[in-house]
Amino acid sequence: MKRMIALILTLGIATPAAAQEAEGDGLSLMEEGAKLFFRGLMDEVEPALKDLQDLAQEMEPALQDFVEYMGPALRELMAEVEDWSAYEPPEMLPNGDIILRRKVPKTPADEGAIEL
Numbered sequence: 001m002k003r004m005i006a007l008i009l010t011l012g013i014a015t016p017a018a019a020q021e022a023e024g025d026g027l028s029l030m031e032e033g034a035k036l037f038f039r040g041l042m043d044e045v046e047p048a049l050k051d052l053q054d055l056a057q058e059m060e061p062a063l064q065d066f067v068e069y070m071g072p073a074l075r076e077l078m079a080e081v082e083d084w085s086a087y088e089p090p091e092m093l094p095n096g097d098i099i100l101r102r103k104v105p106k107t108p109a110d111e112g113a114i115e116l
Helices: 002-021 029-080 108-112
Strands: none
Touching: none
16 A cells, blocks of 8 residues: 555656656646646545545554554464464354364375265
8 A cells, every 4th residue: 555655646746747847848648648647546545545544543552452462472373383384274163262273285195086
């Protein structure tokens, strides 16, 4: 998202700069069209960016609490698990426990077999 904003801002800044260079001989239709396009794009994106910023500010305290509470446990889990690709996605049991199952390695005999 930050990259998109930077690109839009860069293009928005570059377009007027190019327009100023071409002021002496006037803007071509392509330059004027690009300028209007990026100005319209910024006008359209600005409310969404504002909403995203407001949402981030609302979520900040909850995320800080999550990191403070879960950070040590996640660090410990990351130290224990060497290869995440060796595990199935986490599964929540009816009692609320979350388990990580190891993937069962496939053997050449399994590939030709039909599972019933």
